[in-house]
Amino acid sequence: MSLTSQQVPVLRSDAEALSVARELAAVLKRDSALRDRERRLPHDELELFSRTGLWGISVPKAFGGAGVSNTTLANVIAVIAAADSSLGQIPQNHFYALEVLRVNGSPQQKQRLYEEVLAGQRFGNALAELGTKNAHERTTHLAKAEHGFRITGRKFYATGALYAQRIPTSVVDDDGIQHLAFVPRDSDGLTVIDDWSGFGQRTTGSGSVVFDNVFVAAEDVIPFQSAFERPTTVGPLAQILHAAIDTGIARAAYEDALHFVRTKTRPWIDATTDIASEDPLTLKSFGHLSVRLSATEALLERAGEFLDRAQANPTAETVAAASIAVAEARALSTEISLAAGSTLFELAGSQATLAEHGLDRHWRNARVHTLHDPVRWKYHAVGNYYLNDENPPLRGTI
Template sequence: MNAFTPNLGPVALIQSDDQALDVARALAETLRPDSIARDRERRLPHDELAQFSRSGLWGISVPKAFGGAGVSNVTLAQVVALVAQADASLGQIPQNHYYALEVLRVNGSPEQQQRLYAEVLAGQRFGNALAELGTRTAHDRTTRLSRDGDGYRVIGRKFYATGALYAQRIPTSVVDEQGMQQLAFVPRASEGLEVIDDWSGFGQRTTGSGSVVFDNVYVEARDVVPFQTAFERPTPVGPLAQILHAAIDTGIARAAYEDALHFVRTRTRPWIDSGIEKAVDDPLSLKTIGYLAIRLHAAEALLERAGEYLDRAQAQSTADSVAAASIAVAEARAISTEISLAAGSTLFELAGSQATLAEHGLDRHWRNARVHTLHDPVRWKYHAIGNYYLNDEKPPLRGTI
């Protein structure tokens, strides 16, 4: 066992969707109490992630054929939303883990699937090293994969590497000598691999979304999975990534909304001109709460609907089923972006000046939403949705729309 392999003790094996949801609800209750302190102090959640791993939730998307629960995407999204509601950073950390498992399901060989899925069920966490700074677009890659004997060498630098700081493997997007993108599942303990904790975003502060440097890092051939081909044919890889983002934002929105209700009920004073005795009777506040509640419930419903579309696309991946899933997920992403930002901001209008005191930590909801929703522009989701319904134009086959 090396320094990057967790000594977790027994890892639970979740066997059903209902069990996954029960475990997620119980875990969320234990994660919530210290979430304000972790955000305020940027206290990296190593112990909490160990608990998260032991729960078995990191393995729930492993297919049943490989010993996992193979939960539906409806359940997977609900699990992520529950954890994100308790602590938005902890909700985001496994996002690319689940994404890598989907790439493995779609493009991995049977041997790769058997071996890497087994690691996950034993408690291993996968991070990510996908994005790069300084490229022409956010999807361009310069990190190279070069042949070295029976294996390969990786040279490059990544950023926004959420989860890499806590991972035992770091799935890394690389460009091979033929110009094709591959996904290398690089062991964290590899010589020449450095994870740098230089994430300074004002939200999602404990995700560890900093840099990863690959200085001639050796990777075995068996740890390299085809990546680019997952977007050259209809596969659910893109919408799977996106529904997890929607789930994180929906969890943030639910947390902000419930904190707003609690603060108005227990602390907020009525405005002097309102003529009422209690803030909960303010008609203008009631209207605003109603506005937030409707949009939150709509986001939760669209998230569930998107999961159903994605389940169908996984069961039978065609151009039509993947396009329909991508659009359903884009709808969930659009509304979850808007309600997470609205709930995090409107909270203060409803709660009043007391709510801005640092001890309450209520600003974390808006900060987390604002940072996380920048993964891709929501304006382009409306464009893709409109183009699909009006012109029957399918969205592009990539990770974001």
């Protein structure tokens, strides 16, 4: 397919989705370092991304989409993240919202919102809040109103909201029950503030969203809390996408390290070679990175297979197994993305630190993104599962 086409195609297969993602990634990679250095928001790149049809690949076949496997979905995100990790992260909550819709939406809600996605609409997010007692508490209020509801509150870490046509928003009603409201971006009283200042993932638009008595139609509100009160794949779906982003960052850092050492790096004075790529200690370090990166990519594939099985038959056992498989991939992807971004400089040398190369973005992006939730608790969940037969909690952070 042509990436310059204005019409949004509906992709039909896993193979087509992966092929389109690789073609797009080659385009997105060209100015990724420049966008990071100058914080150029990727509006044009996201339009191109949307027109590929990739944002609709998780729409079930019954509603006109490709319904790709979770392995394919994760690999698509990893491919895009390797080209530009901010562009890999922006659709993460889009796909998360689509999974909540699949699990908890009514047939009418699914039909309408899936159609919007297949037509090229992007969903952002307004989930997290600052100043609460923990990362999962929500205070943004959903109040009953004529023909619908009114939303009042403030969100942060709203990745993708700056670029979205709808902003799925977690809200709490008068009874303390959480819902997910699919709020149109142009709603009166809704303000998206570009105040994200993280030193990594600089163009994700992960800033603030303010709701000042914003109206939302009743048909745009779906249950949210209940997705974590029974076995569903909402949590592990969110987590496999995070793992995919980190895996893509690791792949990009590794490939840039290979290229730099082959073309620019000088061997250390004590090496018995005039070619940096023949330095035996450099070879050992690249071998170590390569093995761990291959293991991460294999775990990502495996996690997708577990998640597919859990989606087809969501029980306490299948969802727990999927959550643990995803946690294993997420733990290793966290470590390899940070290691690859740091080891790059050890192997490439002082030249690699020059700003003109932009190689520092890999470690910065990995460091910021991997703080989404702590890897130490993933090892705890995995150990508790295998040693004590304890299933992980039903939420989005394991």
